[in-house]
Amino acid sequence: xxxxxxxxxxxxxxxxxxxxQAIGCGxxxxxxxxxxxxxxxxxxSWSSKALAQSGDYLFVISPAGLPGACNVTFTAN
Numbered sequence: 001x002x003x004x005x006x007x008x009x010x011x012x013x014x015x016x017x018x019x020x021q022a023i024g025c026g027x028x029x030x031x032x033x034x035x036x037x038x039x040x041x042x043x044x045s046w047s048s049k050a051l052a053q054s055g056d057y058l059f060v061i062s063p064a065g066l067p068g069a070c071n072v073t074f075t076a077n
Contacts, residue, residue, distance in 0.1 A: 005062040010074060014054040018076045019047035022061050025070040030058040 012018055020027050026041040032055025043064050051057075061072055 003062075005060055006070070006072070008059045008061070008072070008074070010057050010059065010076070011055065012051055012057050012076055014052065015050045016076055017047075017049050018051060018057075018074070019045065020059060020061075021045050021073040021075075022070050024064060025072070026062045026064040028060045028062075030060075032056055 010018075020042075021044070023044050026043055027046045028041040029037050029046070031037070032053045041064075059074075061070055063070060
């Protein structure tokens with residue numbers, strides 16, 4: 001439903017590139033120092049060419065618009 005959320009904790013390194021694809025979903029996250037992503041919630045995809053911090057990033061995925069299946073793909077290099 002619209003209120004449902006899934007969370008993912010990923011350990012990533014400073015300077016590492018990372019991306020999330022979640023078509024039809026909202027993507028928000030918290031940095032390792034527990035501050036929230038400055039730009040709020042991204043829709044469908046989010047990426048960074050070089051992460052600012054090392055540690056555990058908490059990603060929260062939720063339906064955007066009408067509830068439906070959210071297929072989530074994480075990529076890190």
